[in-house]
Amino acid sequence: MASEAIKQIKHRGQNAPFTPLARKLSASTQLSENEVGYLEALQGKTSEFPKGTQFIHDGEPLKQAYIVQSGWAIRYTLLSSGRRQIWGYILPGDAIGFHVNFQRSASFSVSTLTHVVLSQVDPDQILQLYRDQPVLAAGLSWCAAREYTLLGDQSARIGRLSAADRLAHLFLELWHRLELIGETEGAWLELPMTQADLADTLGLSLVHLNRELGKMRKRGLVTITKTGIRLNHFDQLMEMSEFNPGHLEGFRL
Amino acid sequence: MASEAIKQIKHRGQNAPFTPLARKLSASTQLSENEVGYLEALQGKTSEFPKGTQFIHDGEPLKQAYIVQSGWAIRYTLLSSGRRQIWGYILPGDAIGFHVNFQRSASFSVSTLTHVVLSQVDPDQILQLYRDQPVLAAGLSWCAAREYTLLGDQSARIGRLSAADRLAHLFLELWHRLELIGETEGAWLELPMTQADLADTLGLSLVHLNRELGKMRKRGLVTITKTGIRLNHFDQLMEMSEFNPGHLEGFRL
DNA sequence: CGGCCAATTGATTAAACTCAATCTGCGTGG
C-alpha cells in the first residue's frame, strides 16, 4: 500500500508536515492543531485514479467533492463539435466540486493527467465544516475566489495575448501555484501535460503551439525536457505576458 | 427621489414582486416571507453610479459587497499594455464581491455601462447571512458557482469558437440570463454595451467584430437597433455557437 | 521489430489584426 497520498503528506521535513491543502492554507494563516486535525480527518477516505480517468462529467449530477492529494487533473468542457477547452489545471491541494450542495449537475468535466490520489468529501461534511470551522471555511472560500480569479486570468490570457505570451503567462501561473505547495525546484517545474493539452488550454492549434514553444526554447526563455520545464528568464516572461502575481496572493482573516 | 431601485422593484406586477435577486432565486426555490424580508433588508442601503463609473479597482482592497438592483456593469482586467479583457457582464440581481471576507484585494475591476443602482452589503452581513439563512446562503453559493461556470464558458467561447460563433454564444448567454430576471421581450433584449466592449469581451479587434456583426445582421440571424438586438433564429444561433443552456440551470436544496 | 503516442516540420489557406479614413447621429455653443 503505502499510498501516494501518504508519501505526499510525509515527503517534506520541516517546511511542510501537512497535506498539500494544509500547506497551501498555512502560507496565509497559522492553522491550529485542532484545525489541522479536522482537515486531516476530512481527507480520510482517499481514492486513486490512473492517468487519463474522467471522474467528473459535464452535465451529470455531482455526488461529492474532492481534495487533491497528489497528481494533476484538468477541468474542461467539450463542445458538441468535439473541440475541447481546458479551463485550467488542478494541482495537489486544490478542491474540486465544493459547490456540490448548490448545483444540480456539473458544468465541466475533470480528467486526470497523471495518477491522482483524491480525498473524497461528502456534501454534508462541507456544510458542517462551514458551520463549525470558520478558519477552514475562510480558507476554502479563499480557494474558491482564487479559482475564479485564475479563470478570469485565463480569459485574459486567451483573449488578449499572442501565442507565445499565452505560454509564458501559463507557465508563470503554474510556477507560482506549485511554489505555494512546495513543488518547484528553483525555476524548474514538472509538467505532465502534452502539447495537445496546452493547445486546448490556450486556444491554439497543436501545430501552432508546437512552433511557438520551439521558438521560446530557441530564444533561451525556457528549457524543456520530457518531464518539465525550466523558466530561464522570469523577468522577460513576466514582461511579455504581463503576468500579475498579485492575483495569487494569500487570504486574510 | 423615487430611486431607480424602487421603480425596479415595483415595475412588474404579478410575476416579479421582488428585487431582481429575489426574482432570480425564486425561479429555483420558493422563498419564505421571512427570507424575502431578510433579502430586502439586506438590500436596504442603495447607492447609485452614473454610466462609466469604476467602483471596484483591480489590486485595491475590497471594502464591501454589492447587489445590483438595476443597470449593467462589466467585470474586467486591464493588462499593463493597456489592453482590456472583459470577463463578463454584470446584470440586475447579480452579486459582486461576496468574497470580500476572504480576499485581501480585488483581482478584477468593475465599471458601470449604464446608470446603476446598487445595494451595499457589509462584509459582516454576509457572514451573518451564511450563518442564519441556509436557503439564502445556498442561493448565493449557487450564484457564485454560476458565475464560475459563466467564466468557464467564456474561456471556451474565446478559445474555441470563431468570431461569429462567439457573438452568437454571448448573445444567447445574455438572453438566458435576462430571461431569468424578466428583462427580455420574446427574442428581443436590450444591450447597453458598445462594439468596443463586445470586442474586449470576445477577444477580437473592434474592426473585425464590426464586420462579423454586420455579416450576421445581413444573414438575418439578428436584428440590431441602437438599443438592443433581436435573436431571429435561436436554433441556428444555438447550433453555430454550440451553446449549452444546461450550464445555466437553477439550484437544488 | 511493429505499433503507438507525442512531437516536429512543410506547405498552403483562412482568420483576424492594424492602420487609416470616413460616416452618422447627437448634443452644444454661437
Place this chain on the structure above:
DNA sequence: CCACGCAGATTGAGTTTAATCAATTGGCCG
C-alpha cells in the same frame, strides 16, 4: 438654426497570425 465636436459605427487596403492538411520523426513498450 446651424457649425462644430465627439463618440460610436463602418469601410478599405494591406499585413500578420494562426489554422489546416499532410507527412515525418523519435521514443518507448510489448
